[in-house]
Amino acid sequence: MTTPQNTRLGIWLMIASAAVFAAQDGVSRHLAEATNVYMVVTIRFWFFAVFVMLLAARAPGGLRAATRSAYPLLQIARGVILVAEVCLMVLSFVALGLIESHAVFICYPLLVAALSGPVLGEKVGWRRWLAILVGFVGVLIILNPGAGVFSPWALVPFISALMFALYGLFTRYVARKDAASVSFFWTGIVGAVVMTPIGLWHWQTMLPMDWLWMATLCCSAALGHWLMIKAYAVAEASAIQPFAYFQLPIVSVLGLFLFNETLRPNVPVGAAIVVAAGLFTLWRQRVREKQTAGG
Template sequence: MSRTGIATGPNALRGIVMMCLGMACLAINDAFAKYLTDVYSPVQILFLRNLIALPFAVIIAVRLGGWDAMRTRRPGLHLLRGTLWLAAATLFFTGLRYLGLAEATVLIFAAPVIITGISALFLGETVGWRRWSAVLVGLVGVIVVVRPGGDAFQAASLFPLATAFLYAILMISSRWVPAEESLWTTMVFQVLAAGALAGLASLWFWTPVALSDLWLFIGIALAGTLGMTLITEAFRFSEAAVVAPFDYTALIWATLLGYLIWNETPDAMTWLGAAIIIGSGIFIILREARPG
């Protein structure tokens, strides 16, 4: 145990490594999605991704959570969460068509800031002046990246911002998932609900899948499922305050993949905004982890 009251040691290190690897997998997932959006609609990509991922999600859930992981008492809640996840992912994949991978990823980092604001304004949670200050600082970081009204402003940046908002609501909704249902139950039913909804929506946007693209759909399914599994396991091995800040390593992977595949390089203002958003997010995470 460190002086800050946050657990450290082998389990913490294992959790950190899993979190970093999980974020790398999700960055690969996003890179596959960005590549595929040149040909396929986001909802078709998400349908095929979830269709391929569902058997793997079930196997993982049963192996780690037992057959009880396949039962739920709140199917309506999982349907709602699947709808939120599908809407968020569709908006993000749409944004990837027009934005660099790193730039879109930066704006997703606004989610912890949004969660804090929603919790205080609409859920009646007590948020002190320090966290309110972090929220305001985080919003300044978003403005620095988006640059509304400036020559560098891109309307497409609103897509990942909307994604961050929906993701924040999705995370808050997890509080109403029954305590007896495991994370694996949530994962399976989220994949199932989002996949079914995406399948219906993709009927209006369907493009025949080229055989040469099948490996990309398999890759996005495996990378996304593995990423979420590693992140879930990271939180099992260590406290949230230890591993959650390493969520931001996604920017490293996104920047690297964006440069290697599309020769994308974030500009100085994007890096500045990223530093501000990440700093405020880490402060909120650590502040919420403090006892009392």
């Protein structure tokens, strides 16, 4: 039985997931400053691993079905790429702040479009290539490499966006034969296995209040993914994906008022160009999918 389609509900669910993920990033920054990035990411993936194991145990076929993958090596690569991307992004939150990190990271849909050809064999037309180039001009405006001393940290969220784009493309590739539940299971387990020795090596005492924030971080991660999954279940991805950009203004408010970050004038200008290019790319993808379905 298919889920009834409700685009309006899907939009609100996507905006809600963006708000949850923005709050999660704020908590991640606080905990990384209070302790260290590797310990925070490790505990987060421990919770993630337990969560996916419980889901798999309740699903038809149980844990055995969840472990069966047609692409085991690629699933491992997905998990490693994601956990490395999360570590880099949290490091960027501490070094650059939430606002500038997200302003650069939002270019990942453009990277997905650019890499969809070599990774998935999809055709990228000249209009989308032009949008990709315009989007990268926006990234350069944000980074502002010509103003004084350029910080290498400014490249960290871009590398993180590149890794997240690869993670998304590999997820689409394994979806040709693996169910979403299988990919979800492998992501959680691989991330926990990779991070455990690193996190234990960097383990340090955490204050009781920070343990409460840690619990909030873990629960918000599960809630954010649940809201996103529900959004995609009730509406077409191409119709609601643009609303994921709401995460940028929400996280900017958190950065300004909770972490006393500053907003350089070039950041919103560059971010607006990147978002516009990303929305155009999503629109062209939707047009192409309709042409393919109709022809």
